[in-house]
Amino acid sequence: MPSEIQHRYVVIGAGAIGGCIGGVLARANAPVLLVARGRNAEVLAAEGLTMHTPDGPFHVSVAVASIEEVRLTHADVLVFATKTQQLDAALREWVDRPVVAADGTVATAGECLPVLTALNGVAAEELALRYFARVYGVCVWCPAAHIEPGEVIVRSWPVVGQFHISRWPASIGTAQDTDFLAALQTSWSRAGIIVRLPEDVAPWKYNKLLLNLSNVIGALAQPGADVDWLRDAVIREGEDVLRCLRIEFVPFETSTAARVDGPTPRTVPGFRSAPGDSTSQSLRRRTGNVETDYLNGEIVRMAHRAGTSAPVNAALTRAARAAARGGMSPGGYTAQQLSDLVNRVE
Structure with missing residues (x-):
């Protein structure tokens, strides 16, 4: 009872x-x-x-x-x-x-x-x-x-x-x-x-970690920028690291099915556009810090632990730290700038 x-x-x-x-x-x-x-x-x-x-x-x-x-x-x-x-x-x-x-x-x-x-x-x-x-x-x-x-x-x-x-x-x-x-x-x-x-709950949290890896992209990219390829790349790299370390995570099909009962996002009167994820909100409030080091940075940490690297997540983590330190508002990067950023040699 x-x-x-x-x-x-x-x-x-x-x-x-x-x-x-x-x-x-x-x-x-x-x-x-x-x-x-x-x-x-x-x-x-x-x-x-x-x-x-x-x-x-x-x-x-x-x-x-x-x-x-x-x-x-x-x-x-x-x-x-x-x-x-x-x-x-x-x-x-x-x-x-x-x-x-x-x-x-x-x-x-x-x-x-x-x-x-x-x-x-x-x-x-x-x-x-x-x-x-x-x-x-x-x-x-x-x-x-x-x-x-x-x-x-x-x-x-x-x-x-x-x-x-x-x-x-x-x-x-x-x-x-x-x-x-x-x-x-x-x-x-x-x-x-x-x-x-x-x-x-651990496999569910690792599933959510993978989904949250794209938060930094939404925070850095200009509205409407074509960055779907980058979202795919950052999550794929995260999956590879978890599999390398044999860390179990719930499949995306399972987590999507679990949300059928809610929550179901809808438009909020007076707020025509969505306010963005937690990383965007931190940049908008100019808090001076973001949680990216514990999202994308977690993938980087685990990659280093396995003796390898996670260059896409590492590049985005560096950019997020710089944006927070510099008081940058969300949407400061064009699609091309983000492409150049992650294609540099780590």
Whole structure:
């Protein structure tokens, strides 16, 4: 039977994914707390969250706090929804936070609280295991964007996303994990996030990693540029590296079929064009960094580990770092410039 504990979901990072998770859970009256910073935190606290959806805007009252204001209990679940390049700092901020039990005993978050890693790439779970004993990997499919403070653009409604989740690593899963995930599945699916519980989420995350390799191309290429050949090349190179290392990934046919139940992106009124993927959003907000090092860069890392190279992914990773450092807006490269970039000798 699922756990009878009424969990509170503490969502760390209130951007596109974190804001979407927090918003739909709050609309469904599930206990949720958004942890945000800066201007985004100010707007959320003062005005709530605005969710722009294909069915119109929804205003959601959400509980929001800074890390200093959060008092943790054993009913809490930490949901990390930062970018991967920001994750290590966030994990270190939370690992030693005190968790007070009903009898007054105190443990640390790292010792006793479950952690969900709702991030792209495949590095987050191993990072989390450095600090937390109970880690659950999440493969995120959620077409959402965060451009302005206090707002998220959700391109699918009422099903906003589909998450595959399992204990990380799957080999250490217990009956406690089964009960916890069953309770989460019920709560989140009711809110509009379809939750699937595969035996092992790792092959799903590697599938998503391959799909995310083209994010950097969408961020760098001018609108309308003919870059389909490059998308094919970067994914093909990624597949070759995974096969070289005998890393299992879910076939694209399987992942496409899994999304039939949603999410289904549609046009959002007031936003004529899609806001782009997470890499484009980071460039647009001029954050100074992008997660490409943990997407295309992950393929480069694995290639180096195998004693080979991944020149297409390496070239695009370098270009993404330069674009972020230089404050470049999305769409700074023509198709020819990208062709020249990846055809240089590494």
